[in-house]
Amino acid sequence: xxxxxxxxxxxxxxxxxxxxxxxxxxxxxxxxxxxxxxxxxxxxxxxxxxxxxxxxxxxxxxxxxxxxxxxxxxxxxxxxxxxxxxxxxxxxxxxxxxxxxxxxxxxxxxxxxxxxxxxxxxxxxxxxxxxxxxxxxxxxxxxxxxxxxxxxxxxxxxxxxxxxxxxxxxxxxxxxxxxxxxxxxxxxxxxxxxxxxxxxxxxxxxxxxxxxxxxxxxxxxxxxxxxxxxxxxxxxxxxxxxxxxxxxxxxxxxxxxxxxxxxxxxxxxxxxxxxxxxxxxxxxxxxxxxxxxxxxxxxxxxxxxxxxxxxxxxxxxxxxxxxxxxxxxxxxxxxxxxxxxxxxxxxxxxxxxxxxxxxxxxxxxxxxxxxxxxxxxxxxxxxxxxxxxxxxxxxxxxxxxxxxxxxxxxxxxxxxxxxxxxxxxxxxxxxxxxxxxxxxxxxxxxxxxxxxxxxxxxxxxxxxxxxxxxxxxxxxxxxxxxxxxxxxxxxxxxxxxxxxxxxxxxxxxxxxxxxxxxxxxxxxxxxxxxxxxxxxxxxxxxxxxxxxxxxxxxxxxxxxxxxxxxxxxxxxxxxxxxxxxxxxxxxxxxxxxxxxxxxxxxxxxxxxxxxxxxxxxxxxxxxxxxxxxxxxxxxxxxxxxxxxxxxxxxxxxxxxxxxxxxxxxxxxxxxxxxxxxxxxxxxxxxxxxxxxxxxxxxxxxxxxxxxxxxxxxxxx
Amino acid sequence: xxxxxxxxxxxxxxxxxxxxxxxxxxxxxxxxxxxxxxxxxxxxxxxxxxxxxxxxxxxxxxxxxxxxxxxxxxxxxxxxxxxxxxxxxxxxxxxxxxxxxxxxxxxxxxxxxxxxxxxxxxxxxxxxxxxxxxxxxxxxxxxxxxxxxxxxxx
Numbered sequence: 001x002x003x004x005x006x007x008x009x010x011x012x013x014x015x016x017x018x019x020x021x022x023x024x025x026x027x028x029x030x031x032x033x034x035x036x037x038x039x040x041x042x043x044x045x046x047x048x049x050x051x052x053x054x055x056x057x058x059x060x061x062x063x064x065x066x067x068x069x070x071x072x073x074x075x076x077x078x079x080x081x082x083x084x085x086x087x088x089x090x091x092x093x094x095x096x097x098x099x100x101x102x103x104x105x106x107x108x109x110x111x112x113x114x115x116x117x118x119x120x121x122x123x124x125x126x127x128x129x130x131x132x133x134x135x136x137x138x139x140x141x142x143x144x145x146x147x148x149x150x151x152x153x154x155x156x157x158x159x160x161x162x163x164x165x166x167x168x169x170x171x172x173x174x175x176x177x178x179x180x181x182x183x184x185x186x187x188x189x190x191x192x193x194x195x196x197x198x199x200x201x202x203x204x205x206x207x208x209x210x211x212x213x214x215x216x217x218x219x220x221x222x223x224x225x226x227x228x229x230x231x232x233x234x235x236x237x238x239x240x241x242x243x244x245x246x247x248x249x250x251x252x253x254x255x256x257x258x259x260x261x262x263x264x265x266x267x268x269x270x271x272x273x274x275x276x277x278x279x280x281x282x283x284x285x286x287x288x289x290x291x292x293x294x295x296x297x298x299x300x301x302x303x304x305x306x307x308x309x310x311x312x313x314x315x316x317x318x319x320x321x322x323x324x325x326x327x328x329x330x331x332x333x334x335x336x337x338x339x340x341x342x343x344x345x346x347x348x349x350x351x352x353x354x355x356x357x358x359x360x361x362x363x364x365x366x367x368x369x370x371x372x373x374x375x376x377x378x379x380x381x382x383x384x385x386x387x388x389x390x391x392x393x394x395x396x397x398x399x400x401x402x403x404x405x406x407x408x409x410x411x412x413x414x415x416x417x418x419x420x421x422x423x424x425x426x427x428x429x430x431x432x433x434x435x436x437x438x439x440x441x442x443x444x445x446x447x448x449x450x451x452x453x454x455x456x457x458x459x460x461x462x463x464x465x466x467x468x469x470x471x472x473x474x475x476x477x478x479x480x481x482x483x484x485x486x487x488x489x490x491x492x493x494x495x496x497x498x499x500x501x502x503x504x505x506x507x508x509x510x511x512x513x514x515x516x517x518x519x520x521x522x523x524x525x526x527x528x529x530x531x532x533x534x535x536x537x538x539x540x541x542x543x544x545x546x547x548x549x550x551x552x553x554x555x556x557x558x559x560x561x562x563x564x565x566x567x568x569x570x571x572x573x574x575x576x577x578x579x580x581x582x583x584x585x586x587x588x589x590x591x592x593x594x595x596x597x598x599x600x601x602x603x604x605x606x607x608x609x610x611x612x613x614x615x616x617x618x619x620x621x622x623x624x625x626x627x628x629x630x631x632x633x634x635x636x637x638x639x640x641x642x643x644x645x646x647x648x649x650x651x652x653x654x655x656x657x658x659x660x661x662x663x664x665x666x667x668x669x670x671x672x673x674x675x676x677x678x679x680x681x682x683x684x685x686x687x688x689x690x691x692x693x694x695x696x697x698x699x700x701x702x703x704x705x706x707x708x709x710x711x712x713x714x715x716x
Numbered sequence: 717x718x719x720x721x722x723x724x725x726x727x728x729x730x731x732x733x734x735x736x737x738x739x740x741x742x743x744x745x746x747x748x749x750x751x752x753x754x755x756x757x758x759x760x761x762x763x764x765x766x767x768x769x770x771x772x773x774x775x776x777x778x779x780x781x782x783x784x785x786x787x788x789x790x791x792x793x794x795x796x797x798x799x800x801x802x803x804x805x806x807x808x809x810x811x812x813x814x815x816x817x818x819x820x821x822x823x824x825x826x827x828x829x830x831x832x833x834x835x836x837x838x839x840x841x842x843x844x845x846x847x848x849x850x851x852x853x854x855x856x857x858x859x860x861x862x863x864x865x866x867x868x869x870x
Binding site (some may be wrong): 206207208345593653 | 736746747748749752753755756759761788790792795801804805808809810813814815836840843846847848851853856
């Protein structure tokens with residue numbers, strides 16, 4: 001184990017990501033199920049991820065949740081490459097909570113942060129190579145030849161004379177051997193699977209209704225639960241009358257839980273109808289008077305009066321002095337709204353009591369946190385709580401939270417029966433952990449030679465991390481509010497990036513692209529403002545300010561995006577806007593091409609260039625870039641959660657609008673192959689869509705959109 | 717007791733007549749491929765065919781279904797060989813996959829009545845189906861491919 005730990009440290013550093021040690025609240029005493037995985041029918045537990053059976057079958061325990069981003073395919077491909085078996089011959093299943101499955105880039109068992117491939121790149125290839133080394137050693141011993149004389153090929157170890165022993169034949173002998181020492185992974189030139197597009201391994205099950213999501217779990221004698229939660233965020237039950245609900249068909253039990261009241265019935269439809277018949281006296285709690293206006297006023301007041309409390313994660317030179325000296329400074333305030341994740345599968349959790357243990361079947365991005373939350377709700381030690389991760393019908397960061405778990409556990413314990421708790425769409429939209437709002441101030445000034453004398457970017461808003469992983473913010477400024485901000489790439493004599501934490505009294509959470517999406521909007525729109533202030537083309541302005549940038553990938557993607565989009569050559573009546581960003585180790589630039597029709601923006605095309613370094617499956621990369629753009633488009637045009645008297649005003653897809661087929665633009669993105677280490681791709685494209693569109697709106701209308709969504713300005 | 721025809725089989729279900737077809741399929745019959753997304757007919761995840769037409773099963777009380785033939789994703793083909801399923805595999809459409817049963821059922825109804833759907837036809841037929849992962853490009857390509865495959869089989 002020590003060898004692997006050392007290796008993991010190295011690999012994490014080499015992965016291009018930053019290393020932080022997230023200690024998830026409640027997980028300190030979490031048990032390690034890794035050791036319990038040794039299945040007596042599986043002779044070779046090569047390591048925590050791979051099992052090889054005597055029939056030659058290979059099982060891969062995937063330690064990342066499949067939520068659409070393709071990890072079941074990409075990570076299986078990594079182990080398959082080193083094990084020299086086709087990826088589609090490997091059976092994949094979700095790994096349980098376990099120390100071996102901790103995400104080495106994040107320090108906890110988390111699927112998020114676009115880390116999956118970056119983190120697995122060395123770790124899982126090495127896991128495959130370890131398993132292969134064991135099989136080679138077993139064959140070498142069997143034949144009495146040196147291991148170097150043998151090679152692995154399509155599920156067998158082969159001698160020079162062509163004699164073969166299959167992995168199944170070798171499995172038992174390999175299991176008896178000591179763990180291999182140092183193993184080497186293939187050079188990229190030897191890859192036969194990595195880097196090649198292949199059909200996703202989960203696609204067949206997603207074509208015929210057989211892929212099991214959390215919401216699809218069924219057990220004998222299972223009851224269906226519907227949960228009533230206080231409409232006012234943060235409120236709870238004062239008293240309730242369930243007389244009518246209990247009299248309704250199919251209703252078995254009504255259970256008050258920590259987060260509301262659960263009705264259990266023979267079908268979910270019955271449970272839901274009875275839930276709506278509950279008479280509940282709600283205690284609205286501290287947010288009874290909370291509104292979008294009061295949240296906005298709080299942010300404005302914080303930014304205006306509490307600047308001295310701000311932390312400064314980047315300071316090059318003295319931006320304040322340079323701004324004070326400058327004859328003219330340019331300043332703008334940018335605002336970002338609350339957003340909902342809107343996973344298409346509503347939050348749900350199925351709990352099956354089993355003696356003194358419970359089993360959870362749950363779509364989650366955080367197995368350890370799910371286990372800890374269930375253990376606390378059940379009053380059980382964590383080792384009595386077994387987590388079975390299902391397919392996720394979308395994650396986007398929503399399932400980094402475990403708020404939907406305790407009520408299911410409490411209800412199942414009260415009924416002493418399996419319970420599937422399913423939220424309604426309205427529950428889901430009105431009780432999210434929302435993407436937090438921000439109010440950011442950008443200030444800049446030019447030198448006499450037209451270069452930037454100062455760039456000052458002041459971020460003001462909530463810190464998700466201060467709740468989600470508080471130990472992190474004791475060590476550093478919350479890294480998840482600073483993305484696409486501290487790595488400001490442009491040439492400026494003085495740079496200052498600051499963060500002022502201001503909480504708003506409701507639950508906020510990470511959402512796909514996290515602070516990249518908020519900061520990139522402000523930074524790249526303000527760069528556009530500066531270009532116009534300098535009377536320069538927005539693309540040429542950025543390009544010139546990258547002259548002294550040591551990392552050439554910035555400028556390369558900017559130039560390739562402009563070329564791909566035909567920058568400056570938009571058809572008559574069309575207008576372009578550009579944005580540039582680095583996030584998750586990936587460099588990218590997008591160009592939006594729009595028109596204004598009947599005073600509304602119409603997005604015709606998003607083009608651009610992306611350099612994410614080494615790819616595992618280019619077809620999945622393509623789908624993630626496109627999907628991210630569509631996700632970013634919904635946020636840019638319409639995405640906004642508003643609150644009145646503590647109650648979220650949007651309930652479903654009629655008022656929280658998502659992109660539909662007829663609104664999905666043409667997408668044309670070039671992959672720039674730099675040969676660099678793998679970057680993340682599930683999230684970054686989301687962030688550039690809003691600034692690219694808003695910059696195009698300025699080109700079309702000379703109206704500067706400084707707050708999202710665009711619909712707020714009557715333009716969408 | 718209501719008698720339904722689901723995927724070619726008559727079934728009797730003992731549910732209140734106003735129960736949405738979606739919950740009969742999922743909870744009573746255990747056909748889990750048809751998904752719950754919104755319960756308001758806004759997202760299309762629950763799309764099935766009733767007498768060949770795409771309907772939102774969350775908005776369709778079983779009493780309105782009667783003996784009209786109901787086809788769910790499980791009944792579209794026995795072996796994922798329907799042209800839409802073949803095209804979906806070839807183009808590798810799904811991401812999270814949660815909406816895809818509904819997308820496939822809407823697409824299957826489209827190509828049943830339209831041998832060569834245009835982009836405008838696809839927009840009109842598919843706009844009721846939300847994909848939060850944003851697989852629209854691949855859905856569009858797969859529908860065109862499915863129409864080709866269906867033409868070959870015909």
